Amino acid sequence: MKRSRSLAIVTGALVAGLALAACSSSSPGTTGGGGSTGGTTSGKASFDAGLTTVVNPSTKTGGTLTYGVAATPDSFDPGNTYYAWVLDLNRLWSTPLLTYKSCPGACGDTLAPGIATGLGQVSDKGLVWTYHIKQGLKFEDGSPITAADVKYAVERTYDRSVMDNGPTYFEAILADPKYPGPYKDPKGNLTSITTPDAYTIQFHLLAPFPDFDYVVGAFSQTAPVEPSKDTGSNYQLHPQSTGPYMFSSYSVNKQLVLVPNPNWTQNEDPQAKQLASKIVVNLNMNAQDLDNRLMAGDVDIDAQGIGVQAAARAKILSNPSLKTDADAVPGNREWFTYINTKVAPLNNLACRQAVEYAANKTDLQTAWGGPYAGGAIATTLLLPGMGGYTPFDLYNAKTQPTGDLTAAKTALATCGHPNGFTIGASYRSDRPAETSAAQALQASLARVGITLQLHGYPSGSYYSTFAGAPNYVHQHNLGILFGGWSPDWPDGYGMMDELVNGNTIVPTGNTNIGELNDPAINSLFAKTTNPALTLAQRNAIYGQIDHMAMSDATILPNVYATNLIYRNPAATNVYAYSPYGMYNYAVIGASS
Amino acid sequence: MGGGIFIVFLILVAIIGPHLVQNPDTYNSSLIDPTFSRPIGPWGGISLAHPLGVEPVTGRDMLARVVVGTQYSLLIGFLATVLAVIIGVFFGIIAGYFGGWVDAVIARAMDVFLAFPLLVFAIALIGVIPNSAWGLSGNTLRVFLLVFVIGFFAWPYMGRIIRGQVISLREREFVDAARSIGARGPYILFRELLPNLVAPILVYSTLLIPTNILFEAALDYLGVGLVPPTPSWGQMLSNAVSNGFYYIDPMFMVIPGVAIFITVMAFNLFGDGLRDALDPRTR
Numbered sequence: 001m002k003r004s005r006s007l008a009i010v011t012g013a014l015v016a017g018l019a020l021a022a023c024s025s026s027s028p029g030t031t032g033g034g035g036s037t038g039g040t041t042s043g044k045a046s047f048d049a050g051l052t053t054v055v056n057p058s059t060k061t062g063g064t065l066t067y068g069v070a071a072t073p074d075s076f077d078p079g080n081t082y083y084a085w086v087l088d089l090n091r092l093w094s095t096p097l098l099t100y101k102s103c104p105g106a107c108g109d110t111l112a113p114g115i116a117t118g119l120g121q122v123s124d125k126g127l128v129w130t131y132h133i134k135q136g137l138k139f140e141d142g143s144p145i146t147a148a149d150v151k152y153a154v155e156r157t158y159d160r161s162v163m164d165n166g167p168t169y170f171e172a173i174l175a176d177p178k179y180p181g182p183y184k185d186p187k188g189n190l191t192s193i194t195t196p197d198a199y200t201i202q203f204h205l206l207a208p209f210p211d212f213d214y215v216v217g218a219f220s221q222t223a224p225v226e227p228s229k230d231t232g233s234n235y236q237l238h239p240q241s242t243g244p245y246m247f248s249s250y251s252v253n254k255q256l257v258l259v260p261n262p263n264w265t266q267n268e269d270p271q272a273k274q275l276a277s278k279i280v281v282n283l284n285m286n287a288q289d290l291d292n293r294l295m296a297g298d299v300d301i302d303a304q305g306i307g308v309q310a311a312a313r314a315k316i317l318s319n320p321s322l323k324t325d326a327d328a329v330p331g332n333r334e335w336f337t338y339i340n341t342k343v344a345p346l347n348n349l350a351c352r353q354a355v356e357y358a359a360n361k362t363d364l365q366t367a368w369g370g371p372y373a374g375g376a377i378a379t380t381l382l383l384p385g386m387g388g389y390t391p392f393d394l395y396n397a398k399t400q401p402t403g404d405l406t407a408a409k410t411a412l413a414t415c416g417h418p419n420g421f422t423i424g425a426s427y428r429s430d431r432p433a434e435t436s437a438a439q440a441l442q443a444s445l446a447r448v449g450i451t452l453q454l455h456g457y458p459s460g461s462y463y464s465t466f467a468g469a470p471n472y473v474h475q476h477n478l479g480i481l482f483g484g485w486s487p488d489w490p491d492g493y494g495m496m497d498e499l500v501n502g503n504t505i506v507p508t509g510n511t512n513i514g515e516l517n518d519p520a521i522n523s524l525f526a527k528t529t530n531p532a533l534t535l536a537q538r539n540a541i542y543g544q545i546d547h548m549a550m551s552d553a554t555i556l557p558n559v560y561a562t563n564l565i566y567r568n569p570a571a572t573n574v575y576a577y578s579p580y581g582m583y584n585y586a587v588i589g590a591s592s
Numbered sequence: 593m594g595g596g597i598f599i600v601f602l603i604l605v606a607i608i609g610p611h612l613v614q615n616p617d618t619y620n621s622s623l624i625d626p627t628f629s630r631p632i633g634p635w636g637g638i639s640l641a642h643p644l645g646v647e648p649v650t651g652r653d654m655l656a657r658v659v660v661g662t663q664y665s666l667l668i669g670f671l672a673t674v675l676a677v678i679i680g681v682f683f684g685i686i687a688g689y690f691g692g693w694v695d696a697v698i699a700r701a702m703d704v705f706l707a708f709p710l711l712v713f714a715i716a717l718i719g720v721i722p723n724s725a726w727g728l729s730g731n732t733l734r735v736f737l738l739v740f741v742i743g744f745f746a747w748p749y750m751g752r753i754i755r756g757q758v759i760s761l762r763e764r765e766f767v768d769a770a771r772s773i774g775a776r777g778p779y780i781l782f783r784e785l786l787p788n789l790v791a792p793i794l795v796y797s798t799l800l801i802p803t804n805i806l807f808e809a810a811l812d813y814l815g816v817g818l819v820p821p822t823p824s825w826g827q828m829l830s831n832a833v834s835n836g837f838y839y840i841d842p843m844f845m846v847i848p849g850v851a852i853f854i855t856v857m858a859f860n861l862f863g864d865g866l867r868d869a870l871d872p873r874t875r
Contacts, residue, residue, distance in 0.1 A: 043692060288836070309836045310628075310629065310835055310839065311836045311840060312835035314630070314839065314840040315627070316626075317627055360621070363619055364625050365626070366649055366650075370627055370629050371626055375627070431833065432834050432835045435820055436649050436650070438820070439617075439820050439821045440619065442617075442821065443618070443650075454819055454821070456819065561728070
C-alpha cells in the first residue's frame, strides 16, 4: 500500500522529468525549511526567501496564472492520483476531509481541517476514527456536500480496474478489504465506513493506525464525489469541484483551464485562496522550452516542482537578478544507497560499515547535482525538519566528506577482507544522475579495494523485477543498490517503515531493499501503533529507529534532495511547501 | 590516401594509446565547480595535465576517455563489419549463382532485413538481455551483443552487392569453362567466383565500418551500449545532451563529436580511394 504509492511518486513524478538532472540541493542551513511555525511571515523576493516566508504576499484578485509541466499527470481525478505535483494542484478543485496547513516550511507538515470540522476523533482502542463535516458546503453545481459523498469517494477507489493510480491505504487499513467498488457492485456498500448522520463519517479499522489522519489528509481521495456525476475513468475530465476553482476545459495531457468556483467560500476553506481569475496548466511541455518560458515570464510556475534543467540552473545561479527569483526547495526526498544485509560479505556489519566510511560523499553529492541542484549531504534517514529528526553523523560524512579511508580499512580488516572484495551494484540506467552516482561510488570504494560491478536496469521494472526482488538480488550478488524515497506523509512512519521495517520485506516490489530485519527495530515500529502514545512520544521512537538503522549500516544516505525552482516575480503568495517539496499551488495569485 | 594514414593513426591510438594516457576512471572532483557541475576554467577545463579538459560532474580526463573510447569504437566497428561481410558474401554468392527459388528466398529475406525498424529492434533486444548470459558478463557480453546486433542487420547491404556482381560473373566464359570440365557448385562459388569479388568486398567493407561505428555510437547514445564507466563516444554525447551539459560545457559534446566525425570521414575517404584504385570503371 504505502509501497505502491510512494513508488508512484518516486518513479512517476521524479522519473517523468529527468528528475535527477533537476534535483538541486540547498545549503545545510536551509534544508528542512527553517523553523517557522506561525506560517504567515512575509518577505520580499530574494534567493531562498520562499523557504521560510511568503514571497509577494497579496490578497488582490484577477489576472491569469499559468503553470507549465514537462510531464503528464497520472490522472486529475482526485481519487486516482499518486504524484506529488498532481496532489498539490488537486487542492484547487478538491477539498478532502483534512489537508495540510498552508504555510511556509515545516509548518506545512501539520494537518488542518478541509471539509471536516477538525482532526479525527479516535475511539474503540484506536479502531474507529470519526470526522464531522462542515454544514452548508456545496459542489460546483450547487448540490450540498454530505457524508455519503465522502463515503462514495472512498468506495470508488476500491475498484483498481477503474482507479489504478491512487494509493491503496484504505483497502489495507479498513475492516472490509474485499469490497469490489461501486462499479462492479452497485448495490453493495463498504461496511467499514458508516455515516451515522448526513454530516458525520466513521472509519472502522482492522488494527490501530495512529497516522490515519495522514491517510485522510495527505491525498485527495476523501474529497467528496457526487455518485450521480461519477463517470468512472472519465471523471478526471471534469471532477465536480469542491475547491476554489473548477474545470472550464481540459484537453487531456495538453491543457487544463480552471475558473473560480462560485459555490466555494473562503471562510469554510482557509487553507486555499481564490485570487487569479483564470488558471491555465500547460502539460507535456519540453523541459528546456519550459525553463526558457519561465525565465521569460510566459509561464509563472513549473508545476512539477522538480526544478530547472542544468542550462537554466547555470543561468539562474550566475545571474543575481534571476537568482533573486529562485529557491532551492527541499524536495521531501532522500537519495541513498541500500547496502544489502543478506549478500555476502555485506552480511557482516563491519563490511557494510567499510562501505559507509569509504564512500566519497562529496563526489556523490556532485553526481546528484551539487550543493544547489542535488542536495545537502545526508547522514540520517529522517529528513531535516521531520518529527524525531536529530542531526547525527555516525560515519564522519560531515567531518571527512571525501571518505574516511582509515576507518574503512580498519572495518575491512575486522570483517576479514583487509584487501577488499568484489560485489554487484545496481542503479537505474535511464536516470543520468543515478548513473553518475553509481560511478562515483564505484570510484570511491575502489580506493580501499572494494570493486563494484555496475548493473544498470530500466526504472520501470527496477522495483518489480530487479532491485525490489530479493531473489534476483541474491542470485546476482547485488550488495549495493541505489534508490530514493519520498515519504507519503512527513513523519517517521511515512519515511522509514518501508525502508527498514523487517515486516515489509516482500518477494517483489520490495522497498526494504537492504533486507534489514532487526528485531529491535521491528518491535519499535510495532510500539508506535499504540494509540495511547502522544505525537512527541512517537517521534522520539522514530528518532531511535533512525539511529539504530544507521548503526546497522543498511543505508548509505547520499543527499537530502532539493530542487532549484524558479518563480515568476509577478506571482503572489509563493512559498515552498514542505509536504510536497514544491510551492503551495492552493494559494498562489497572479496579480500584485 | 589521407584517410588511410589517419586510419593507421587511429589503430595505433587504439592499441598503444590506452597505455599512454591517465586512468580514464579516475575522479578529479577538485577540478569541478559543484554549483554548476561543470569543469573549472575555460574550454571544459583544458590544462597541461588535461589537454582536452575534464568531464563535467566527475572530472575524469577527457583525453583518456576519448582514447579508450577509440579502442571500443574501432573494435566493435571492425568486428561487426567482419560478421556482416561473412554472412553477406555467403548468402549473396549463393543467391546470385543459383538463381531461381534460392535467389527468391534469399533476396526476399534481405528485403525483410532492410525493411526492419532496426534501431527499435536493437534497443529491445539489448534491453531484454540480462547482465550475464552464455557465460559472458558485463562489458564482454555487451561488446559481443553490439557486434552481433550491428553485424547481423548490416549483412543485406553486402549481400545485395555481391549478388548483383555474381549474377553478371556467372555468365562469363571462365565459369562456363570450369563447369564444362565438371566443376561442382562449391568449387565454382569459392574458387572461381570469390577471387573475382575481392575488390567490391574490400571497398564495401571499408564503407561499412563507419556506418557501424555510427550505429554503435547511436546505440550508446540511446543507453543500450557499453556498461559505465567504460568510456565510449556515444555515451559521452548522450550524457552531454540528456543532462543539458552542452549548454554549460560545450566542449564535452564537441570532443566526442569531432572524434566520431573525423573517424567516419577517414573511413569514407579511404573507402572511396580504394574503390577508385581497385575498380577503375566507377571513376
